[in-house]
Amino acid sequence: MKIKNICCIGAGYVGGPTMAVIAQKCPEINVTVVDINKERIAAWNDDDVENIPIYEPGLSAVVLEARGRNLFFSTDVDEAIDKADMIFISVNTPTKTYGIGKGMAADLKFIELCARQIAKVAKNDKIVVEKSTLPVRTAEALKNILENTGNGVNYQILSNPEFLAEGTAVDDLMNPDRVLIGGDLDSPKGKEAVRSLVDIYAHWIPKERILTTNVWSSELSKLTANAFLAQRVSSINAMSELCEKTGADVNEVSKAVGMDTRIGSKFLKSSVGFGGSCFQKDILNLVYISKSFGLHQVADYWEQVIIMNDYQKKRFAYKIVQTLFNTVSGKKIAILGWAFKKDTNDTRESAAIYVADYLLNEQAEIVIYDPKVKKEQIYADLDYLNTRSSEENRTKVKVVNTPYEATKEAHAVALLTEWDEFKDLNWQMIYDKMLKPAFLFDGRRLLKRKTKEDIGFEFYAIGN
Numbered sequence: 001m002k003i004k005n006i007c008c009i010g011a012g013y014v015g016g017p018t019m020a021v022i023a024q025k026c027p028e029i030n031v032t033v034v035d036i037n038k039e040r041i042a043a044w045n046d047d048d049v050e051n052i053p054i055y056e057p058g059l060s061a062v063v064l065e066a067r068g069r070n071l072f073f074s075t076d077v078d079e080a081i082d083k084a085d086m087i088f089i090s091v092n093t094p095t096k097t098y099g100i101g102k103g104m105a106a107d108l109k110f111i112e113l114c115a116r117q118i119a120k121v122a123k124n125d126k127i128v129v130e131k132s133t134l135p136v137r138t139a140e141a142l143k144n145i146l147e148n149t150g151n152g153v154n155y156q157i158l159s160n161p162e163f164l165a166e167g168t169a170v171d172d173l174m175n176p177d178r179v180l181i182g183g184d185l186d187s188p189k190g191k192e193a194v195r196s197l198v199d200i201y202a203h204w205i206p207k208e209r210i211l212t213t214n215v216w217s218s219e220l221s222k223l224t225a226n227a228f229l230a231q232r233v234s235s236i237n238a239m240s241e242l243c244e245k246t247g248a249d250v251n252e253v254s255k256a257v258g259m260d261t262r263i264g265s266k267f268l269k270s271s272v273g274f275g276g277s278c279f280q281k282d283i284l285n286l287v288y289i290s291k292s293f294g295l296h297q298v299a300d301y302w303e304q305v306i307i308m309n310d311y312q313k314k315r316f317a318y319k320i321v322q323t324l325f326n327t328v329s330g331k332k333i334a335i336l337g338w339a340f341k342k343d344t345n346d347t348r349e350s351a352a353i354y355v356a357d358y359l360l361n362e363q364a365e366i367v368i369y370d371p372k373v374k375k376e377q378i379y380a381d382l383d384y385l386n387t388r389s390s391e392e393n394r395t396k397v398k399v400v401n402t403p404y405e406a407t408k409e410a411h412a413v414a415l416l417t418e419w420d421e422f423k424d425l426n427w428q429m430i431y432d433k434m435l436k437p438a439f440l441f442d443g444r445r446l447l448k449r450k451t452k453e454d455i456g457f458e459f460y461a462i463g464n
């Protein structure tokens with residue numbers, strides 16, 4: 001079946017960039033991205049393409065080319081569902097904050113709402129594609145809702161998880177390692193649905209990189225990929241502490257280990273801890289699923305990745321307290337970087353939030369600079385933790401517009417996001433204006449120890 005009209009429900013970090021690239025690469029297909037969030041849709045439609053709601057290198061050019069030609073952003077969800085042959089569900093699936101599975105399971109209420117809406121509106125057969133990251137066997141629940149509340153039309157459910165990373169989303173979409181499509185390969189209709197999605201990606205991706213599997217393998221592969229990636233970071237972070245005790249350097253260990261082609265060199269960079277909206281949420285989900293099948297050893301194994309990550313964030317904050325003569329009470333600490341990684345304005349689960357929170361518990365005064373994150377976002381992140389009142393967060397934390405303002409008269413600087421610009425700061429000037437001894441804590445291994453020590457800094461870096 002040739003797809004003519006696509007609808008994508010959810011215009012977020014995944015729905016927006018993914019559909020923009022499909023529209024750019026497949027000019028004969030009309031792609032409509034819908035969302036209930038009016039402001040987000042208005043921003044996607046902004047005349048000035050630089051105002052689109054997501055900052056990703058290269059994204060505005062893709063949107064500019066396709067928008068209005070065959071790429072549309074709208075709040076009219078029903079109309080887009082009605083017209084579409086294929087509907088992607090790309091809504092958020094956060095960790096549950098209430099009820100059974102609180103703090104672990106994925107909250108599927110947004111997914112279920114989409115299914116009910118599709119069932120209500122659809123008057124002809126549809127292919128429904130899970131783009132969101134979902135627990136294994138969610139497709140079964142989707143099918144159940146669609147078939148039992150619908151208008152008697154037929155549905156094929158595909159799983160097509162997204163592997164893009166923020167900050168490199170456009171490159172990842174243009175040139176992915178693989179595209180994964182799960183479907184009912186045992187039935188002719190299922191096979192046809194899979195083929196129609198393969199045909200879309202085959203516009204720009206070599207066929208051998210488009211993988212087809214059964215639905216459950218596809219759903220579980222996404223959780224597995226994130227668990228493996230996060231596990232590598234926790235593994236190298238575990239070694240970072242041992243390096244600090246023994247005189248080994250975690251960068252050298254990582255290089256030596258990564259040159260073994262069986263291990264590979266990527267994702268072995270020690271840090272203050274991984275952040276982002278996906279790793280923690282998806283591993284907790286995996287832990288919850290394993291427990292719900294009674295697989296407690298499996299659950300414990302994966303939970304350790306999160307435990308290690310929480311420990312790394314805490315360890316870094318405590319290192320600061322310990323080094324500053326066991327108290328940071330009333331001391332000014334500058335935080336450079338708030339985003340969970342460079343080249344994104346996303347702060348979800350950023351390690352910086354937790355490091356700041358621990359230091360605030362020790363009565364530190366915090367001054368923050370990040371080149372892309374807005375002041376209100378920083379306060380919202382701290383308020384969300386509910387550790388102290390919103391007023392107190394605003395009294396104890398200042399957000400400033402330059403790294404020099406942040407570090408002036410500070411007792412210590414903590415570098416928490418690896419923004420390129422931090423490498424080239426005038427560190428001599430920063431040193432001159434800080435209180436002495438001037439402490440510098442590098443949570444990303446971004447800075448060179450020798451040059452900083454030559455200036456006079458008391459320098460600490462993760463794993464060295």
Ligand SMILES: NC(=O)c1ccc[n+]([C@@H]2O[C@H](COP(=O)([O-])OP(=O)(O)OC[C@H]3O[C@@H](n4cnc5c(N)ncnc54)[C@H](O)[C@@H]3O)[C@@H](O)[C@H]2O)c1
Pocket residue numbers: 009010011012013014015034035036037040077090091092093110113114131132133134162163164165166277278
């Ligand atoms: N962010 C990433 O880098 C990334 C990468 C791969 C996979 N994922 C997965 O993709 C999914 C989406 O993630 P995201 O980061 O794009 O989330 P997001 O929060 O940025 O976007 C989700 C959007 O869905 C909208 N929405 C929710 N319910 C809706 C409904 N019923 N009708 C219409 N719109 C609705 C929300 O308003 C929101 O704008 C998640 O499952 C996530 O795990 C994310």
Ligand SMILES: O=c1ccn([C@@H]2O[C@H](COP(=O)(O)OP(=O)(O)O[C@H]3O[C@H](CO)[C@@H](O)[C@H](O)[C@H]3O)[C@@H](O)[C@H]2O)c(=O)[nH]1
Pocket residue numbers: 133162163164165166167226229233266267268269270271272273274275276277278279340341
């Ligand atoms: O060697 C490394 C690599 C990453 N990180 C940190 O790990 C976190 C996650 O980074 P990254 O994976 O690059 O970004 P995400 O956008 O969270 O992407 C992950 O999560 C997405 C959502 O599921 C998946 O689609 C991607 O494949 C997967 O890489 C960030 O805090 C990084 O700083 C490290 O500390 N060391």
